[in-house]
Amino acid sequence: MSFYKQYQRFKDFDYASFFNRLTDQDIRRIINKNRLSELDYLALLSPRAEKCLEEMAQKAHRLTIQHFGRVILLYTPLYLADYCINSCVYCGFRVQNKFARKKLSLDELESEARVIAGTGLKHILILTGESRKHSPVSYIKECVEILKKYFTSIGIEIYPLEEAEYAELVFAGVDGLTIYQEVYDEQVYSEVHPAGPKRDYRFRLDAPERACRAGIRSVNVGALLGLYDWRTEAFFTGLHANYLQNSYPDVEVSISPPRMRPYPGGAAPRVMVNDKNLVQYMLAFRLFVPRGGISISTRERPELREYLIKLGTTRMSAGSCTAVGGRSGADKSTGQFEISDERDVATMARVIYSHGYQPVYKDWQTI
Amino acid sequence: MSDPLIIGGQKLFSRLFLGTGKFPNNKMIPEAVTASGAQVVTIALRRVDPEFPEENIVNFVPKGCILMPNTSGARNAREAVRIARMARAAGCGNWVKIEVIADNRYLLPDNYETIKATEELAADGFVVLPYVSPDLMVARKLAEVGAAAVMPLGAPIGSNRGLQTRELIRILIEEISLPVIVDAGIGRPSQAAEAMEMGAAAVLVNTAIATAGDPVAMARAFGRAVEAGRAAFLAGPGEVQRYARASSPLTGFLRDED
Numbered sequence: 001m002s003f004y005k006q007y008q009r010f011k012d013f014d015y016a017s018f019f020n021r022l023t024d025q026d027i028r029r030i031i032n033k034n035r036l037s038e039l040d041y042l043a044l045l046s047p048r049a050e051k052c053l054e055e056m057a058q059k060a061h062r063l064t065i066q067h068f069g070r071v072i073l074l075y076t077p078l079y080l081a082d083y084c085i086n087s088c089v090y091c092g093f094r095v096q097n098k099f100a101r102k103k104l105s106l107d108e109l110e111s112e113a114r115v116i117a118g119t120g121l122k123h124i125l126i127l128t129g130e131s132r133k134h135s136p137v138s139y140i141k142e143c144v145e146i147l148k149k150y151f152t153s154i155g156i157e158i159y160p161l162e163e164a165e166y167a168e169l170v171f172a173g174v175d176g177l178t179i180y181q182e183v184y185d186e187q188v189y190s191e192v193h194p195a196g197p198k199r200d201y202r203f204r205l206d207a208p209e210r211a212c213r214a215g216i217r218s219v220n221v222g223a224l225l226g227l228y229d230w231r232t233e234a235f236f237t238g239l240h241a242n243y244l245q246n247s248y249p250d251v252e253v254s255i256s257p258p259r260m261r262p263y264p265g266g267a268a269p270r271v272m273v274n275d276k277n278l279v280q281y282m283l284a285f286r287l288f289v290p291r292g293g294i295s296i297s298t299r300e301r302p303e304l305r306e307y308l309i310k311l312g313t314t315r316m317s318a319g320s321c322t323a324v325g326g327r328s329g330a331d332k333s334t335g336q337f338e339i340s341d342e343r344d345v346a347t348m349a350r351v352i353y354s355h356g357y358q359p360v361y362k363d364w365q366t367i
Numbered sequence: 368m369s370d371p372l373i374i375g376g377q378k379l380f381s382r383l384f385l386g387t388g389k390f391p392n393n394k395m396i397p398e399a400v401t402a403s404g405a406q407v408v409t410i411a412l413r414r415v416d417p418e419f420p421e422e423n424i425v426n427f428v429p430k431g432c433i434l435m436p437n438t439s440g441a442r443n444a445r446e447a448v449r450i451a452r453m454a455r456a457a458g459c460g461n462w463v464k465i466e467v468i469a470d471n472r473y474l475l476p477d478n479y480e481t482i483k484a485t486e487e488l489a490a491d492g493f494v495v496l497p498y499v500s501p502d503l504m505v506a507r508k509l510a511e512v513g514a515a516a517v518m519p520l521g522a523p524i525g526s527n528r529g530l531q532t533r534e535l536i537r538i539l540i541e542e543i544s545l546p547v548i549v550d551a552g553i554g555r556p557s558q559a560a561e562a563m564e565m566g567a568a569a570v571l572v573n574t575a576i577a578t579a580g581d582p583v584a585m586a587r588a589f590g591r592a593v594e595a596g597r598a599a600f601l602a603g604p605g606e607v608q609r610y611a612r613a614s615s616p617l618t619g620f621l622r623d624e625d
Contacts, residue, residue: 065578066525069389120419152416217440250442250469291471356391362416364440367449 002206003243007184007236015042015232022048031055036288041238044284045231053280060286060312067291070357073315074345075123076116077157077297079324080104080143082336084129086196088182089267090224090260092322092336093129095196099334102324103134110146111328117150119319119345122362124151125178127336130159130197137165144172153364155218159197160207166214173366177211178220179204180258183227184236188270192227208244217364218252219244220295225278226260226269234281238288245289254293254314257281261299261337275304279311286312298341305341309355318348370601372568374546375462375494375515377433381406382563383593384435384548386573387424388414389525390582396427399576399586404594408432409464409571411439412454425459435496437464444483451488463488464518464550465497474524478505482512489513498550501535506543517543518550518571521562525574527554530562540566556585556592563596564604 018039027049030040043049044056081103084093104112116124124147128135140158147154155176156169166177183189186201193199208219221240223233237255245253257278260269282294296305296313298320305316321327322335343351349359371378385405387396400408414424415436428434436454441447444467451463465488467480481497482505489495494515499505501519509517519536522528529552530536540547546568553559554575562570572589579585 065389066527066574069574069577070391071389120422122416122419217442245471249471252471291474353392358390358392360414361419361422363413365413365415365450365453367440367446367453 001209001247002202003209003240004202004205006239006243007186007205010038010235010239011186018042019046019048019231022046024048024051027052028055031059031287038239038242041284041288042231042235044287045234045280049284050276050280053276053283056280056283056287057311060283061310063286063290064312064314068314071360072309072313072352072357073123073360073363074121074318074348074352075125075153075155075315076119076121076317076319076345077125077127077322078112078116078147079127079322079326079336080109080140081128081131081135082324082334083131083134084196086130086198087194088196088198089192089194090182090227090269092334101134103139104143104325106142106146108325108328109143112325113147113150115327116319120349120361121319121345122151123153123155123364125155125157125176125317127157128159132159137161137168140169141172144169144174148173148366152362152366154366155220160204161210163210163214166211166216170211170215175217175364175366176220177208177216177218178222178256179207179211180222180224180256181205181237181240182224184223184233184240185228188228208240209247212244212248212251216251218254218293220254220256220293222256222258224258224260225273225281226271228271230271230273230277230281234284238285241285241292242289245292252293253289254295255285256295256297258297258299261340279308282308282312298339299337300340302341302343306351306355309352309357316348316352318343319345370597372546374496379406379433379569381590381593382569382597383559383590384409384550384569384571385576385586386571387411387428387577388439388573389577391577393422393424393427395577395582396424397429398583400429400432402583403576403586403590405586405590406432407435407462407569409435409437409573410459412436412450412457412459413440415454415457415459417457433462434459435462435464436460437498438466438484439468441465441467441484442469443467443477444480444487447480447484448487451484451493452491455493461492462494462496465495476500476520478502481505482508485509485514486512489515496548501532501539503535503538503542506539506545506547510543510545514545516546516548516568518548520551521549521558522552522554524551526552527575528552529554529558530565533565536562536567537565556588559589560592560596560599563593564599566600569593 157178352359438447438450522531549562550571
């Protein structure tokens with residue numbers, strides 16, 4: 001099986017005329033449905049549905065409380081290495097960018113881990129660029145062995161792996177996979193990934209599924225908002241999440257709606273995605289996949305993140321740093337992109353409490 | 368009148384079990400426990416964090432309560448058994464609520480894996496309370512392998528839909544000698560009372576309390592509803608009649624003959 005088949009079903013769909021045919025009544029009827037079809041979800045992503053955002057928000061809020069409670073899970077990213085052989089036009093780590101690359105030694109990793117663990121966080125997400133030479137699976141495994149001493153849940157956001165490699169990492173103690181397709185539109189994908197192994201659209205698209213087969217506990221998918229029309233990209237992300245949930249019912253599926261952020265010398269987004277668009281996407285997804293997680297990172301502004309707490313968010317990063325070695329201070333490298341919400345973990349926790357929600361530091365236990 | 372529920376050798380005077388997930392603030396947990404009178408409190412081991420006392424959920428359960436760790440997150444019997452043993456090793460006692468869920472859409476339990484986990488843990492000295500879809504054969508099997516109670520769902524977790532599985536639960540109550548504790552789906556105090564009137568030994572409530580506008584007040588309401596339902600059950604409710612009772616009985620002419 002592959003999500004590619006689902007993608008092909010809607011690849012040449014006439015989105016404009018579907019959106020044009022929708023009436024206000026259609027949108028209201030869909031909001032009140034118990035279970036939404038794929039096209040219902042698409043309808044909620046339409047320009048027409050923008051008028052009904054408040055109604056969508058009320059329902060999304062209710063559904064999120066029902067399924068997740070007034071609870072926000074906290075996690076933080078930890079960059080292991082920034083060596084990368086890809087040329088993604090939107091990313092600060094692209095091979096063309098000349099800066100001193102860095103990879104954490106295991107000792108440095110341990111210092112970083114200690115600093116993060118001191119904030120109380122138990123969920124860590126480790127990241128690398130794509131370089132099997134500098135950050136091979138064996139290195140990731142060594143890092144996981146160290147991180148297990150400090151964290152009870154370890155997610156990876158690294159280059160796509162083979163199923164057996166995912167199994168190896170799951171066995172080593174990794175329980176979550178985050179991998180963004182970046183852009184589902186195949187044509188645009190090829191344009192923004194002009195060189196490097198990442199040009200293989202299918203290998204990346206099927207990565208979450210390989211991880212599911214390898215026994216991973218949770219997968220997080222997403223499109224990088226700003227690379228192409230957000231409505232169809234949000235649609236494919238939702239379909240992807242839904243496909244994974246249907247095919248692997250024992251896996252927790254979530255999405256991230258990351259918006260492009262500036263990086264030193266980086267390209268501007270091709271498409272602007274405003275706050276209203278972002279909110280519409282989150283609400284539509286919540287109504288389509290009521291139990292799906294939604295992750296909001298520090299890419300977003302502090303005040304916006306606070307509003308999003310009540311609009312379907314289930315996880316938030318805090319105290320983030322996109323540079324290798326950024327926590328312990330020694331020898332910090334260049335960041336992947338600029339973050340927007342720089343508040344530390346304790347502050348974020350207080351803020352979440354102030355909105356009547358509980359910040360959760362630990363919601364998994366390596367078993 | 369003393370009417371204790373005995374599970375695992377413990378005498379319980381409250382028949383409301385409380386879940387601790389989804390609260391807006393852990394500080395509400397002890398208040399909710401007190402207001403409801405609950406004596407058995409379930410916690411997910413995945414949330415237990417001995418290294419962070421200020422946030423560790425265990426520290427919010429009042430002393431004197433029976434801790435019932437649950438195996439939330441277990442996808443099969445093997446994982447449930449591991450989680451149960453980790454909980455016991457972490458000092459959470461020897462009660463365990465087995466929760467094996469491999470379906471993230473409805474969170475319905477896997478009865479087959481639950482039986483396997485129950486058998487292994489009961490043999491290992493745990494007081495095992497398995498969460499299941501109501502099914503008579505499964506309940507019999509659970510009794511056979513040493514479960515301390517059976518916890519059938521009234522409706523999917525968090526759905527607040529009440530006793531959708533009423534008929535199947537009724538059969539369990541009639542046929543199974545173990546305490547039947549309705550777990551999951553109870554959304555209102557009236558639904559909890561209804562389960563108790565049917566003869567359920569207890570009910571377990573979490574979402575309906577934790578996500579209420581005022582969780583502590585709702586906990587109190589549930590406590591009272593459970594007491595009322597139990598009292599009604601013990602009082603022997605009158606039969607439900609479809610017609611008014613005839614004032615001129617058909618057999619009124621019969622007399623005892625000397």
